[in-house]
Amino acid sequence: MSSMLVVGSIAIDTIHNHLGVHERVIGGSAIFGALAGALFVPVSIVGVVGEDFPLSAIQLLQSKGINTGSIEWAKGKTFHWEGRYSRDLTHRESIRTELNVFAEFQPKIPPALRDTPYVMLGNIHPNLQIEVLEQMARPKLVVADTMNFWITGTPTELARMLARIDVLVINEEEARLLAGVHNIPRAAKILQAMGPRIVVIKRGEYGALLFENGTVFSAPAYPVEDVVDPTGAGDSFAGAMLGALASEDRVDGASLRRAVIYGSVVASFCVEGISVSRLSTVSMQDIRKRYAAFARLAHFASEAELAQLGEKEEKQ
Amino acid sequence: MSSMLVVGSIAIDTIHNHLGVHERVIGGSAIFGALAGALFVPVSIVGVVGEDFPLSAIQLLQSKGINTGSIEWAKGKTFHWEGRYSRDLTHRESIRTELNVFAEFQPKIPPALRDTPYVMLGNIHPNLQIEVLEQMARPKLVVADTMNFWITGTPTELARMLARIDVLVINEEEARLLAGVHNIPRAAKILQAMGPRIVVIKRGEYGALLFENGTVFSAPAYPVEDVVDPTGAGDSFAGAMLGALASEDRVDGASLRRAVIYGSVVASFCVEGISVSRLSTVSMQDIRKRYAAFARLAHFASEAELAQLGEKEEKQ
Numbered sequence: 001m002s003s004m005l006v007v008g009s010i011a012i013d014t015i016h017n018h019l020g021v022h023e024r025v026i027g028g029s030a031i032f033g034a035l036a037g038a039l040f041v042p043v044s045i046v047g048v049v050g051e052d053f054p055l056s057a058i059q060l061l062q063s064k065g066i067n068t069g070s071i072e073w074a075k076g077k078t079f080h081w082e083g084r085y086s087r088d089l090t091h092r093e094s095i096r097t098e099l100n101v102f103a104e105f106q107p108k109i110p111p112a113l114r115d116t117p118y119v120m121l122g123n124i125h126p127n128l129q130i131e132v133l134e135q136m137a138r139p140k141l142v143v144a145d146t147m148n149f150w151i152t153g154t155p156t157e158l159a160r161m162l163a164r165i166d167v168l169v170i171n172e173e174e175a176r177l178l179a180g181v182h183n184i185p186r187a188a189k190i191l192q193a194m195g196p197r198i199v200v201i202k203r204g205e206y207g208a209l210l211f212e213n214g215t216v217f218s219a220p221a222y223p224v225e226d227v228v229d230p231t232g233a234g235d236s237f238a239g240a241m242l243g244a245l246a247s248e249d250r251v252d253g254a255s256l257r258r259a260v261i262y263g264s265v266v267a268s269f270c271v272e273g274i275s276v277s278r279l280s281t282v283s284m285q286d287i288r289k290r291y292a293a294f295a296r297l298a299h300f301a302s303e304a305e306l307a308q309l310g311e312k313e314e315k316q
Numbered sequence: 317m318s319s320m321l322v323v324g325s326i327a328i329d330t331i332h333n334h335l336g337v338h339e340r341v342i343g344g345s346a347i348f349g350a351l352a353g354a355l356f357v358p359v360s361i362v363g364v365v366g367e368d369f370p371l372s373a374i375q376l377l378q379s380k381g382i383n384t385g386s387i388e389w390a391k392g393k394t395f396h397w398e399g400r401y402s403r404d405l406t407h408r409e410s411i412r413t414e415l416n417v418f419a420e421f422q423p424k425i426p427p428a429l430r431d432t433p434y435v436m437l438g439n440i441h442p443n444l445q446i447e448v449l450e451q452m453a454r455p456k457l458v459v460a461d462t463m464n465f466w467i468t469g470t471p472t473e474l475a476r477m478l479a480r481i482d483v484l485v486i487n488e489e490e491a492r493l494l495a496g497v498h499n500i501p502r503a504a505k506i507l508q509a510m511g512p513r514i515v516v517i518k519r520g521e522y523g524a525l526l527f528e529n530g531t532v533f534s535a536p537a538y539p540v541e542d543v544v545d546p547t548g549a550g551d552s553f554a555g556a557m558l559g560a561l562a563s564e565d566r567v568d569g570a571s572l573r574r575a576v577i578y579g580s581v582v583a584s585f586c587v588e589g590i591s592v593s594r595l596s597t598v599s600m601q602d603i604r605k606r607y608a609a610f611a612r613l614a615h616f617a618s619e620a621e622l623a624q625l626g627e628k629e630e631k632q
Contacts, residue, residue: 088498182404184521185539205500206522207534218523218613220534223501257616295618297534300573302611 002140002246003042006033006239007107007132008122009079010047010071013275015231016084016095022229025275026057028079029122029145032232035279036239036266037120038064039287040247043239044113046070046132050078050101060280070110074101089227090204109135118246120238123147126154126161133164141251143167143242144196145234151178162195166251169200169238184209185216200241200260202234210260213253219260220298222268222290229274233267236279240266265290318456318562319358322349322555323423323448324438325395326363326387329591331547332400332411338545341591342373344395345438345461348548351595352555352582353436354380355603356563359555360429362386362448366394366417376596386426390417405543406520425451434562436554439463442470442477449480457567459483459558460512461550467494478511482567485516485554500525501532516557516576518550526576529569535576536614538584538606545590549583552595556582581606 008030015022030047037043044067051073061068079102082095107128115137121129121144129144142165150158151174158178162168168191172184178194179187188199188211199211203221210217241263248255265287272278324346331338346363353359360383367389377384395418398411423444431453437445437460445460458481466474467490474494478484484507488500494510495503504515504527515527523537557579564571581603588594 090498182406183541183543185541203522206519207536209539216539216613217616218536218539219616220523220536220614223525223532223534225499225501227499254617258622261616291622292618295616297532298536298614298616299618300533300535300577300611300614301570302608302615306574306607 001041002117002249003044004037004118004120004242004246005044005046005109005113005116006030006037006120006122007046007109007129008033008120008124008235009102010049010053011079011081011102012053013231014080014082014096015229015274016082017089017229018085018087019228019274022274026054027081027231027275029124029232029235031057031061031276032235032270032279033120033122033239034061034066035064035276036236036270037243037246038066039240039266039282039284040243040262041118043067043243044070044116046107046109046113048072048074048101048105050074050076053078060276064280070108070113072105072108074104076101078102083231085230089230092230107132107135117141117249118242119143120242121145121161121165122235122238126150126157129161130157130164141166141242141245143169143238145169145238146174146178147171148174148177159194162191165196167198167200168196169202169234169241171234172201172203175199175201185211198256202237204230204233208237208260208264210256212256215253217257217260219257219264220294221264222294222297224268224271227271230271231275232279233271236270237263237267261291261294262287265294317357318433318565319360320353320434320436320558320562321360321362321425321429321432322346322353322436322438323362323425323445324349324436324440324551325418326365326369327395327397327418328369329547330396330398330412331545331590332398333405333545334401334403335544335590338590342370343397343547343591345440345548345551347373347377347592348551348586348595349436349438349555349558350377350382351380351592352552352586353559353562354382355556355582355598355600356559356578357434359383359559360386360432362423362425362429364388364390364417364421366390366392369394376592380596386424386429388421388424390420392417394418401546405546408546423448423451433457433565434558435459436558437461437477437481438551438554442466442473445477446473446480457482457558457561459485459554461485461554462490462494463487464490464493475510478507481512483514483516484512485518485550485557487550488517488519491515491517501527514572518553520546520549524553524576524580526572528572531569533573533576535573535580536610537580538610538613540584540587543587546587547591548595549587552586553579553583577607577610578603581610
């Protein structure tokens with residue numbers, strides 16, 4: 001078992017959905033990533049909060065064994081995002097984005113954390129992602145997320161960041177935007193040529209695709225009937241994926257496939273509750289059970305199994 | 317090994333895509349369904365053509381062992397559809413739809429075919445689909461396809477048809493329209509309550525979902541880099557699925573999962589060529605190879621395998 005570092009945004013969100021308005025719940029890529037990763041390995045979190053950030057949230061992180069010692073407390077207010085989801089939860093519009101203390105965020109990695117082997121760079125300005133990497137000793141694996149805002153706004157900085165990471169975790173539409181092609185297998189090849197040898201394309205209710213070492217893995221999505229809040233699904237996917245890899249402390253085709261399933265499992269729990277409510281109560285037993293459900297969901301007879309079936313029938 | 321009957325449209329299509337205009341190629345749900353099914357079992361096809369239908373197409377069907385004796389030759393022209401695909405092939409617009417002899421089509425099932433055990437009802441007016449069933453002795457399995465045109469235009473007739481079939485194969489958007497809900501697992505339950513005990517939801521480049529006996533199976537899509545023509549993909553999926561079931565002559569959870577993969581395999585070949593050009597040249601060896609590729613695409617360690625991995629590591 002190894003350990004991981006998560007750097008990203010820490011936020012207070014106000015979420016409008018079909019159930020009502022959820023005022024000032026906790027959010028941000030680092031929060032979701034850290035809680036997801038902490039299901040598997042010890043996690044340290046780096047981010048900035050303002051004076052209004054609830055101590056109860058820090059206590060929640062600590063109760064999960066997350067090292068919160070490198071959360072910076074700055075004068076002012078915490079990054080605040082307010083958004084509204086469409087009835088079917090497939091689209092969201094931002095009502096308000098107040099950067100507050102996040103506007104001046106400069107991630108500082110304390111010496112004790114610089115040799116953390118597994119690093120998750122949450123979706124923040126690519127220059128900040130690069131700054132993190134410049135402070136790290138040689139990590140075993142760096143996973144980064146990004147979004148359309150950086151793809152169109154800071155393409156040069158993004159390209160520099162991509163050249164330095166191992167795994168890019170990205171939404172399907174953002175993969176198309178960044179690669180400039182619609183076809184996803186082609187887009188993945190283009191993204192790999194930009195730097196990351198491993199590309200994971202998140203497709204929401206359609207699962208995820210893993211491109212690695214010339215192979216493709218298609219992970220199903222768990223058919224959740226009661227999606228409540230998709231906020232943080234992508235971040236918890238990335239956090240759990242990295243946490244699962246860190247817990248095996250091995251990165252190869254097989255461990256990556258398992259990690260993508262663990263990412264999908266944890267994201268499927270995340271969306272079942274508002275903010276971190278489900279993510280922070282899920283147990284390792286819940287995760288194991290749903291991992292097994294993913295295996296059943298995706299299972300069919302391989303050609304080898306089919307050949308065996310045929311032999312059995314002939315013997316009868 | 318059993319046999320199957322395919323009833324549906326037979327068409328002459330003109331297709332506009334990124335490669336140009338493809339004038340008067342063969343198409344229609346019955347053609348794609350029959351060619352796909354004939355990869356697995358003997359197929360009989362029932363449909364209507366006009367005097368302009370090319371004999372070469374009949375010869376092609378016959379060369380695949382398809383019984384074309386019940387194709388009705390009517391005075392007039394064959395059903396003609398002309399359409400244009402968007403650059404990314406995800407949307408299409410109809411330029412021209414000339415029903416011609418298809419407008420008066422009354423499917424007549426000759427006595428020799430009335431006890432065919434496996435029946436595919438291609439996407440035609442639900443009343444015609446019902447007329448076919450009324451002529452059949454008790455088939456083992458009836459698969460039907462439908463589309464938005466009938467869902468909105470003839471809901472009462474469609475409901476009567478759904479009450480009489482075993483398997484509904486339907487596009488995701490059409491499943492949502494028919495069920496009246498966005499969430500797909502919920503939509504599937506609603507559709508099952510309308511009649512078919514088995515519901516297969518086609519999701520194009522995202523694969524397919526099989527709902528049966530309280531379980532869900534998620535089939536991946538093959539990552540095709542060079543999609544040429546999506547026409548007939550859904551029909552060849554349904555035809556191959558039914559053909560695979562007929563070849564096993566067994567309908568249970570395991571055979572249905574294999575059949576959905578065979579459907580996906582054959583559909584993935586279908587889209588690689590204009591009209592039936594790839595579908596009519598693919599070999600059983602090609603299909604076996606791609607079936608194995610689907611198994612690799614979807615494979616990850618199950619919990620049981622994970623437990624074994626853990627035990628091995630402890631022993632070391």
